Amino acid sequence: MQRQTITFYNITDFDVAQTLTCGQCFRWKENVDDSFSGVVNGRLYTVRAEGHTVTFSFSAQGDTEQIRDFLSHYFDFDTDYAEIKRLLSRHPVFKSAAAYAPGIHILRQDSWETLCSFIISQNNNIKRIGGIIDRLCETFGNLMPDGSYEFPTAKTLSYLTEEDLAPLRCGFRAKYIIDAAKRVVSGKVSLDTPRILPIEEARAELMKIYGVGPKVADCALLFGFGRTECFPKDVWINRAVAALFPEGLPEYALPYAGIAQQYLFHYARNNPQLFED
DNA sequence: AGCCAGGGTCTGC
């Protein structure tokens, strides 16, 4: 099949590898030539960056302008990360953390996929999460013309039983996935209102799901619902906050707490010796 | 080999 490319110029404060390996997404894989390939929005894309130029390639099909808009939105190219880093850098810890991975963007991912992915993430490691999600897509997702598999819809998963999910080898999380799918399909949990509700109500909406607690809800809200004020607390972040922010986060950082959290998470996970004991 | 992983639920104080 013929291939097509879309190029963005003058993209600063963005690094493909930092953005796609910082633990916020699970379907992008690094290729041998430093590019990344992943399935998003029903298409397999390959992305590579040279300097401030970012190029996407994919099988030719669909409206180019529409795809361009989607990619720009997904990678959050319109947000001024330089300004956010300047703001956060008033605190020396954020200054160091942001300098460690200055090219991280918070992806604007699909809400259902993100919710489901972070249900799978609980008490799990990033490598295995990716494997389970790959099997989930290959087993229950639609096969696209370019050979990739879409993330399965909530409707598809709502018809399944725990036994049906056995090939995923996702353990105790199977019943959580099914509960989430059923509640979303029935409308008992909305995937629209968490974008606009006051943040505590948005969390409560997602926590109606069996197996969704504060951490999974916050990750879903931050990475899948555009709520950058969320500050998901996992074991790494708890370690880092205890050591570096014993008095809590500074007030001015709160609107961008989620972005600050991503810098910190990446920093802590790659420098574990800083937080031992 | 054994501890740990981008946690949550359930039970018992």
Added chain:
DNA sequence: GCAGACCATGGC
């Protein structure tokens, strides 16, 4: 409200 057991599986 809070601590502790328990949950499946596999990465390292």
